[in-house]
Amino acid sequence: METPIVVQDIHKSFGAVKALHNISFTVNEGELFGLIGPDGAGKSTLFRILTTLLLADKGQASVNGLDVVKDYKAIRRIVGYMPGRFSLYQDLTVEENLHFFATIFNTTVEANYDLIEEIYVQIAPFKKRPAGKLSGGMKQKLALCCALVHKPAVLFLDEPTTGVDPVSRKEFWDMLQRLKQKGIAILVSTPYMDEAMLCDRVALIQNGQLLNIDTPQHIIEQFSKPMWAVRAKNMYRLIQDLRVFPGTDSCYAFGEYLHLTLKNGTAGVDELQAYLTPKHHEEFSMFSIQAGIEDCFMELMNTESLQPA
Amino acid sequence: MDPIITNGLTKKFGGFIATNAITFEVKKGEIFGFLGANGAGKTTAMRMLCGLLRPSSGTAKVAGYDVYTQSERIKQNIGYMSQKFSLYEDLKVKENIRFYGGIYGLSDKAIKEKTTQLLQKLQMEAEADQLVSSLPLGWKQKLSFSIAILHDPSIVFLDEPTGGVDPVTRRQFWDLIYEAASRGVTVFVTTHYMDEAEYCDRVSIMVDGRIRALDTPRRLREQFDAESMDDVFLKLAREKR
Numbered sequence: 001m002e003t004p005i006v007v008q009d010i011h012k013s014f015g016a017v018k019a020l021h022n023i024s025f026t027v028n029e030g031e032l033f034g035l036i037g038p039d040g041a042g043k044s045t046l047f048r049i050l051t052t053l054l055l056a057d058k059g060q061a062s063v064n065g066l067d068v069v070k071d072y073k074a075i076r077r078i079v080g081y082m083p084g085r086f087s088l089y090q091d092l093t094v095e096e097n098l099h100f101f102a103t104i105f106n107t108t109v110e111a112n113y114d115l116i117e118e119i120y121v122q123i124a125p126f127k128k129r130p131a132g133k134l135s136g137g138m139k140q141k142l143a144l145c146c147a148l149v150h151k152p153a154v155l156f157l158d159e160p161t162t163g164v165d166p167v168s169r170k171e172f173w174d175m176l177q178r179l180k181q182k183g184i185a186i187l188v189s190t191p192y193m194d195e196a197m198l199c200d201r202v203a204l205i206q207n208g209q210l211l212n213i214d215t216p217q218h219i220i221e222q223f224s225k226p227m228w229a230v231r232a233k234n235m236y237r238l239i240q241d242l243r244v245f246p247g248t249d250s251c252y253a254f255g256e257y258l259h260l261t262l263k264n265g266t267a268g269v270d271e272l273q274a275y276l277t278p279k280h281h282e283e284f285s286m287f288s289i290q291a292g293i294e295d296c297f298m299e300l301m302n303t304e305s306l307q308p309a
Numbered sequence: 310m311d312p313i314i315t316n317g318l319t320k321k322f323g324g325f326i327a328t329n330a331i332t333f334e335v336k337k338g339e340i341f342g343f344l345g346a347n348g349a350g351k352t353t354a355m356r357m358l359c360g361l362l363r364p365s366s367g368t369a370k371v372a373g374y375d376v377y378t379q380s381e382r383i384k385q386n387i388g389y390m391s392q393k394f395s396l397y398e399d400l401k402v403k404e405n406i407r408f409y410g411g412i413y414g415l416s417d418k419a420i421k422e423k424t425t426q427l428l429q430k431l432q433m434e435a436e437a438d439q440l441v442s443s444l445p446l447g448w449k450q451k452l453s454f455s456i457a458i459l460h461d462p463s464i465v466f467l468d469e470p471t472g473g474v475d476p477v478t479r480r481q482f483w484d485l486i487y488e489a490a491s492r493g494v495t496v497f498v499t500t501h502y503m504d505e506a507e508y509c510d511r512v513s514i515m516v517d518g519r520i521r522a523l524d525t526p527r528r529l530r531e532q533f534d535a536e537s538m539d540d541v542f543l544k545l546a547r548e549k550r
Binding site for chain 1: 348349392445472474475477480483491501502503507527537539543546547
């Protein structure tokens with residue numbers, strides 16, 4: 001079987017804006033590969049190039065061994081694509097949308113029903129409802145069904161969970177795990193850093209450049225600095241105090257804690273305590289933690305921005 | 310008087326009860342997180358509080374004004390920003406500030422002063438003459454927030470202000486929120502990032518049109534015996550099924 005996605009040295013600019021710069025990676029058979037980065041990082045541009053909707057300025061890419069430029073027609077038949085913006089027909093019902101997409105691909109809903117069944121049963125009670133009147137989570141499930149109805153070899157999902165509540169997001173990722181087990185290679189993008197942990201491998205992307213490609217576990221392990229979680233009763237005052245402390249390397253809010261790294265690492269702790277004690281923070285606590293993906297991303301963002309463009 | 314007070318606030322669309330008798334109050338200078346799953350009724354509630362939608366029953370006062378009879382006064386006294394619509398992309402940064410200043414009835418002199426202050430605070434002096442469309446999303450959102458409070462409203466409503474924004478800018482955005490709250494501005498914010506729920510003074514969680522939980526993040530975690538706000542949210546949503 002051919003490698004599902006190969007991207008080699010892809011560049012794309014829009015005027016003066018470098019949307020993608022020197023992008024290379026491979027998605028292997030049966031792999032759930034995450035493209036993790038904020039809005040404007042270049043994720044959608046890359047999706048559009050790989051789904052043959054946009055031409056790169058430079059570089060090559062193939063999907064299942066087919067070239068994205070020469071073999072664009074063949075690629076369109078074998079990929080499922082869920083664009084970032086909801087792109088189904090709002091005035092067609094759930095059922096009509098699904099049949100429409102099946103027909104376009106010269107197949108029927110029945111032919112590949114086993115693939116979509118699990119997802120479709122959840123929206124089946126609303127099958128007579130116009131797609132435009134569905135809730136966010138439902139729209140997504142329908143869009144996923146429509147992207148799967150022709151049994152694609154490779155699935156492209158561009159920010160399927162953006163703006164979706166945490167519960168629906170979790171359900172959506174559970175579905176992706178099961179699709180993966182059916183042998184479909186999946187490229188999925190997301191701005192939610194926590195979702196990176198659910199991928200086999202991820203590429204972190206920012207300003208059109210890849211910051212790192214690896215398994216989420218390896219990315220976390222590469223974070224070499226000791227990190228602490230810190231909190232106090234008045235978090236706003238604490239974060240301000242920590243930011244002006246000369247020994248602070250980085251200090252970011254993370255839920256109920258601040259995540260802190262020090263310029264001198266563990267050796268800087270005494271100095272920090274001496275600095276904080278006279279400030280009398282109530283309910284102060286500090287303990288050592290392992291960095292997460294979001295910490296790694298921010299660290300990479302910072303090192304990247306120090307380098308000349 | 311608390312800047313937001315609701316009592317049994319309800320909105321029905323035909324037979325469907327989108328917002329079901331919600332009762333709560335928000336204090337001055339408080340950062341109030343308004344959470345709930347998609348379709349739980351958050352947007353409907355928010356539209357009523359902003360004077361954009363007439364409730365079916367119940368009462369609510371925002372900035373001291375009644376949502377039934379004084380909706381225009383409410384609109385003048387609140388700030389609003391959302392992820393979807395905020396600024397005019399085809400106007401320059403400076404022009405957007407001037408436009409919104411004008412909409413809120415600020416004098417030319419005030420607009421001029423505010424423009425200088427705002428650009429300085431956001432360190433965007435160099436971008437003043439750029440089109441908003443050319444700015445990165447994170448900058449747009451920071452600018453959009455600052456413009457939403459340009460007329461010094463007592464309350465600002467933020468509807469998923471940080472969706473899709475990179476992790477560093479997302480945190481800088483919260484710095485702006487904290488700073489506004491410390492000046493006494495009341496902040497009413499919705500988000501799907503559960504770590505951000507922790508930054509709120511109090512959080513309410515809506516399930517099926519009702520407020521199912523309301524407290525400080527810490528007490529909610531205790532109440533639901535949960536590790537994080539994410540856990541609290543998942544527990545509430547599962548309970549529903």
